[in-house]
Amino acid sequence: MADDNSTASSSSVQIAGPSNTSTSNDNRPQSMQNVYRRRSAFSFPRAAQPEIVRAYQKDVYYRDLLQTQLQDVVRSLLGSRVLFQNADSISFVGSVAYFALSTLGGAQTLGEEYVNAMMTDGKTGRIVALKRRMSFIFFYVIAPFLSTRLYSMARRKLVSSHQLRSQALQRAQLRAAAVAPKRGPEAERAKENAPKATRVDRIVAVLAERLPTMDSIHSSTGILAYFGAAHLALFYLGGRYYKFSQRLSGTEYISTIPRRPGSKPPSYEVLGFLLGVQLFIKLVSQANRWRISWQQKKKADVIDEEGETESEQTSAVSVKETVQIDDSQWSHKTSPPSRVQKQQKKKSEEVPLQYPDADGLPSAQDLGLEANVDRSQLEAARASAKVKAAELEAIGQSVLRCTLCMEQREPEKGTSAVTECGHVFCWDCILGWSKEKAECPLCRQSFNPSHLLPIYNF
Numbered sequence: 001m002a003d004d005n006s007t008a009s010s011s012s013v014q015i016a017g018p019s020n021t022s023t024s025n026d027n028r029p030q031s032m033q034n035v036y037r038r039r040s041a042f043s044f045p046r047a048a049q050p051e052i053v054r055a056y057q058k059d060v061y062y063r064d065l066l067q068t069q070l071q072d073v074v075r076s077l078l079g080s081r082v083l084f085q086n087a088d089s090i091s092f093v094g095s096v097a098y099f100a101l102s103t104l105g106g107a108q109t110l111g112e113e114y115v116n117a118m119m120t121d122g123k124t125g126r127i128v129a130l131k132r133r134m135s136f137i138f139f140y141v142i143a144p145f146l147s148t149r150l151y152s153m154a155r156r157k158l159v160s161s162h163q164l165r166s167q168a169l170q171r172a173q174l175r176a177a178a179v180a181p182k183r184g185p186e187a188e189r190a191k192e193n194a195p196k197a198t199r200v201d202r203i204v205a206v207l208a209e210r211l212p213t214m215d216s217i218h219s220s221t222g223i224l225a226y227f228g229a230a231h232l233a234l235f236y237l238g239g240r241y242y243k244f245s246q247r248l249s250g251t252e253y254i255s256t257i258p259r260r261p262g263s264k265p266p267s268y269e270v271l272g273f274l275l276g277v278q279l280f281i282k283l284v285s286q287a288n289r290w291r292i293s294w295q296q297k298k299k300a301d302v303i304d305e306e307g308e309t310e311s312e313q314t315s316a317v318s319v320k321e322t323v324q325i326d327d328s329q330w331s332h333k334t335s336p337p338s339r340v341q342k343q344q345k346k347k348s349e350e351v352p353l354q355y356p357d358a359d360g361l362p363s364a365q366d367l368g369l370e371a372n373v374d375r376s377q378l379e380a381a382r383a384s385a386k387v388k389a390a391e392l393e394a395i396g397q398s399v400l401r402c403t404l405c406m407e408q409r410e411p412e413k414g415t416s417a418v419t420e421c422g423h424v425f426c427w428d429c430i431l432g433w434s435k436e437k438a439e440c441p442l443c444r445q446s447f448n449p450s451h452l453l454p455i456y457n458f
Contacts, residue, residue, distance in 0.1 A: 044118075047253035048265035049239045051115040055253070056242060058111030059098075067094035081404065084432035088145075095141045103133050116257050122240075122250040132249055140245035148214055155211050162208035163412075165201050221286070229279045236272025404429035404441060414456045421445045427454060 047055075071090055075083045083090065102109040106127070108118060119128050119136075128136070172195040180190035197205070216222050231244055241247040259265070369381060400409045402425050409416050409426055417427040423442050425433075433441060434449040 044254040044256055045259050045265075046239075047115070047117045047255040049236065049242075049268045050266055051117055051255060052239075052242045052253055055109070055111035055115045055117050058114045059109050060111075062110045063095055063098045066098050067091045070094045070097075080436060084429065084436070085405070087432065092141070092145045096137070099137045099141060103137060104130075106130075106133070112253070115255075117253045117255055119251050120254050122252045128251055132251060136245055136249040136251050139248045140243060143245075152214055155208075155213070158204060158208045158211065159413075162204050165197075165204060169195060169197055169201065226279065226283065229275060229282075233272045233275040233279065236268040236275060239268070399424075402426045402429055404433060411456060414454055416455050417452045418455050419445075420447045420451055424455065427452075 067090070070093065071083060071087070074086075074090055099109070103119070112118065119133075120126060121128050121132060176190065176194050180194075181187045212222070217224055219225065227244075231241075231247075235242050240252060246252070369378065400411065401407070402409050404425055407426075409424070415427050416424055417430050418424050419430065419440050421440050421443050423440055425441070430441075430452060431449065434447075434452070438449060439446045
């Protein structure tokens with residue numbers, strides 16, 4: 001008996017003891033060969049596509065709930081005006097706070113807990129480290145906010161620079177035309193030496209006209225919509241990265257719920273294929289629209305060039321057949337003589353909104369007086385014009401002041417809006433106000449936000 005007990009004890013120790021030899025593995029019972037061993041990577045299955053989508057939807061819901069509560073706190077402490085002016089920044093702070101309290105600390109988000117998913121490293125299969133979690137938060141929350149702000153700021157700078165450069169060029173051309181001779185060879189030389197747009201001016205003009213706004217970029221036909229649809233189709237086909245931030249940070253999701261043997265998770269490959277076909281059709285139709293618009297623009301340029309050629313041919317009448325009277329040309333081909341009409345170029349020009357300068361000295365011609373008017377009469381007219389200009393400037397400042405932000409509007413930029421009751425505000429101010437309360441801030445008349453009209457030069 002003692003020998004049997006000692007043999008049994010020795011055999012049990014041998015089985016429980018770790019050994020890397022194949023001989024000891026073969027001698028162990030079949031039940032002990034399947035004992036779970038610690039591994040460097042998780043052996044859990046990858047999270048299915050519906051689980052990942054549901055997790056992100058839940059995260060969006062709870063994140064919006066946190067942002068709403070944060071907005072209520074800001075409104076109660078600082079007022080509605082501060083909330084409307086910093087709505088994007090407050091939403092950004094709420095998003096950062098949501099992921100900082102969950103993902104940054106290594107915990108699951110509420111959406112991940114809802115579907116029993118866990119974020120892992122796509123290369124090693126382990127739980128994501130701090131650096132990778134920080135990179136995910138940066139690409140998912142911080143990078144879109146910063147890129148939107150920087151792009152909007154750069155575009156505003158370009159548009160403002162283009163307006164200033166075009167206004168300076170117009171003033172220089174007007175000054176050159178005022179001092180240039182009206183006829184003769186000197187007039188031709190003055191016309192050739194007239195101020196023209198530089199290469200930098202042309203580049204700034206092209207960028208200011210071609211760069212789309214953030215609203216058009218985020219619209220359903222914007223470039224981000226096409227990239228998002230392509231990335232979503234790849235997710236439906238492959239099922240690894242639902243958001244572009246996942247792809248950049250290299251994070252994936254595993255499911256902590258074991259699957260039944262032989263069961264397959266639902267697949268969205270058919271949706272991915274259909275989405276790819278839809279995206280291809282939209283790209284082809286968009287390219288066709290671009291081609292048609294380019295052909296129409298090219299045809300319009302040809303028509304303008306032909307009109308300019310006809311105008312030059314009409315104005316280039318023989319000197320023997322015409323006579324110059326004042327600034328007009330009269331032809332002797334008809335009886336009585338007829339006036340030669342000069343065709344105007346069909347080109348729209350944007351004239352910036354300007355107000356009288358109260359400190360300026362208008363000329364006699366600007367005041368509607370003759371050139372040889374008496375000096376005392378000219379000074380009296382100038383004094384009267386100065387008083388009227390000061391009054392107009394004061395009225396303009398009061399009219400152009402937005403009652404919501406208490407800043408002066410810029411009518412030439414088209415950033416003003418008028419309500420149904422006729423009151424004018426900044427477009428962003430009244431749009432933010434309408435989201436909170438759809439009534440006029442001045443007369444309290446209710447209005448529909450879709451009926452707001454943009455106005456220019458008023």
